[in-house]
Amino acid sequence: MEILLHVCCGPCSLYPVRALREKGIKPTGFFFNPNIHPFRELERRIHALETVSAELNFPVLWDSSGYGLKNWLQALEGRLDFNDRCPVCYAVRLEETARQAKRLGMEVISTTLLYSRYQRHEVIMDMGARTAQRHGLKFYYQDFRKGWQKGIDESLELGIYRQPYCGCVFSEAERYSKRIDRLMNRLEAENLEGGQIRKGGGNESPE
Numbered sequence: 007m008e009i010l011l012h013v014c015c016g017p018c019s020l021y022p023v024r025a026l027r028e029k030g031i032k033p034t035g036f037f038f039n040p041n042i043h044p045f046r047e048l049e050r051r052i053h054a055l056e057t058v059s060a061e062l063n064f065p066v067l068w069d070s071s072g073y074g075l076k077n078w079l080q081a082l083e084g085r086l087d088f089n090d091r092c093p094v095c096y097a098v099r100l101e102e103t104a105r106q107a108k109r110l111g112m113e114v115i116s117t118t119l120l121y122s123r124y125q126r127h128e129v130i131m132d133m134g135a136r137t138a139q140r141h142g143l144k145f146y147y148q149d150f151r152k153g154w155q156k157g158i159d160e161s162l163e164l165g166i167y168r169q170p171y172c173g174c175v176f177s178e179a180e181r182y183s184k185r186i187d188r189l190m191n192r193l194e195a196e197n198l199e200g201g202q203i204r205k206g207g208g209n210e211s212p213e
């Protein structure tokens with residue numbers, strides 16, 4: 007069986023590709039992730055997946071339609087909270103995967119999002135099945151989280167870039183929320199200690 011496997015990044019594809027091949031399934035990757043920001047982060051993740059693709063002899067179809075920041079933000083329609091935005095983010099990526107599978111004449115889709123312990127696994131599973139059905143396709147489900155540590159170990163051996171946050175600017179802010187708080191507290195303390203900023207503006211002459 008051949009499947010079009012949506013791929014979110016290099017490290018998350020290592021275990022699923024090997025696990026699928028062990029079952030006699032031939033995966034072709036599809037990298038479509040307009041949720042990854044900023045651009046230089048996208049570049050780093052693409053380079054990591056290129057290494058995985060070469061190492062595993064894993065064919066990957068690349069989205070070359072452009073940097074998807076604006077389209078992705080528009081798809082959110084203001085749903086910025088974690089609980090609301092992630093399902094939209096999954097839907098955007100699964101929908102495009104299904105469209106590409108139809109275009110390529112492939113009948114089955116899946117996603118490496120099923121590898122992550124941090125994603126909402128059941129939501130992805132349900133959405134994948136519904137998206138595939140809507141397009142007259144099948145969704146292949148496997149709990150790739152079982153290979154979590156194997157995937158990490160192999161990515162470290164390969165020395166590929168391992169991202170510190172999920173992908174979007176919001177997830178970056180969430181990842182560094184404590185650091186942001188610490189920075190803000192430090193700046194506030196400096197303001198208080200310095201006493202240089204006057205309430206109501208700093209331009210008045212001293213009395």
Ligand code: SF4
Pocket residue numbers: 041042091092095096172173174176177
């Ligand atoms: S946290 Fe991850 S899954 Fe959720 S919206 Fe951001 S990039 Fe998408």
